[in-house]
Amino acid sequence: MEVKEFAVFADRLKTAFPKDNLLSTPDQMDWWFDLLGDIPFQIAILALKKYALSNKFPPTVSEIRTIAADLTGERLPDADEAWGQLMNAVRRYGYPREREALDSMSEAVRRTVERVGFQNICQSPYDQLNTLRAQFKGFYEAELRRSMEVHKMPERMKLEQATMQQAALPMKEG
CATH class of the missing domain: 1.10.8 (Helicase, Ruva Protein; domain 3)
Known part of the structure; x- marks a missing residue:
């Protein structure tokens, strides 16, 4: 503006x-x-x-x-929507097509699934689904908080932060 x-x-x-x-x-x-x-x-x-x-x-x-x-449609999904994305990917792509499943998810959901392990999710017994969902929700909410901090930032501030983080990295010896 x-x-x-x-x-x-x-x-x-x-x-x-x-x-x-x-x-x-x-x-x-x-x-x-x-x-x-x-x-x-x-x-x-x-x-x-x-x-x-x-x-x-x-x-x-x-x-x-x-x-x-x-x-603008840039809202990050809540925990229930994230679980829905995950379950849709499991049904659509299944165990053998992990890369395609991960690519179908929003960034925060994908990072959470990678943390839990897509293969672990696919292989979980049905009777443990509620436990898995609760664990996923906890991980996702933590990821969502981190993502929201960045997501709400103006692009200019994201670039400033990336520059500062890059400058703070220790110099690699040669």
């Missing part, structure tokens, strides 16, 4: 929550724009509208980013 569009967004935010002293300083405006500026204007406005219709307290940047991700 452009700076002028963000000014409209900020005005709508202040209008929706008039009792709060929102974005009242240039620093606050800069900070929010820095964290939300990568979201297209129409998506940001719609996210704000959705939030304002169901909440009486002002949103956080995180809440606006989460709603925007939902609106």
Whole structure:
């Protein structure tokens, strides 16, 4: 979103929550724009509208980013949806086609399945399915928390983080 569009967004935010002293300083405006500026204007406005219709307290940047991700279809699946992806892959590809099964899953689900082991899942006895599901759910929720931190970040911040992580790696000897 452009700076002028963000000014409209900020005005709508202040209008929706008039009792709060929102974005009242240039620093606050800069900070929010820095964290939300990568979201297209129409998506940001719609996210704000959705939030304002169901909440009486002002949103956080995180809440606006989460709603925007939902609106654009970039939402990460919840634990039940992730289990559904896994079970669909098991039924469709089965034990011998692990690579195809993993490729059919979203990133967070795939990482969780790799952690548990696709072959282990396929070979689990039916009577242990509930135990397996509970274990998967625990692993997936941890993966989801890690993924959400990255998923909500603007692309620019992801690049900054990758650069910092790369710089922090110890120098390899030659």
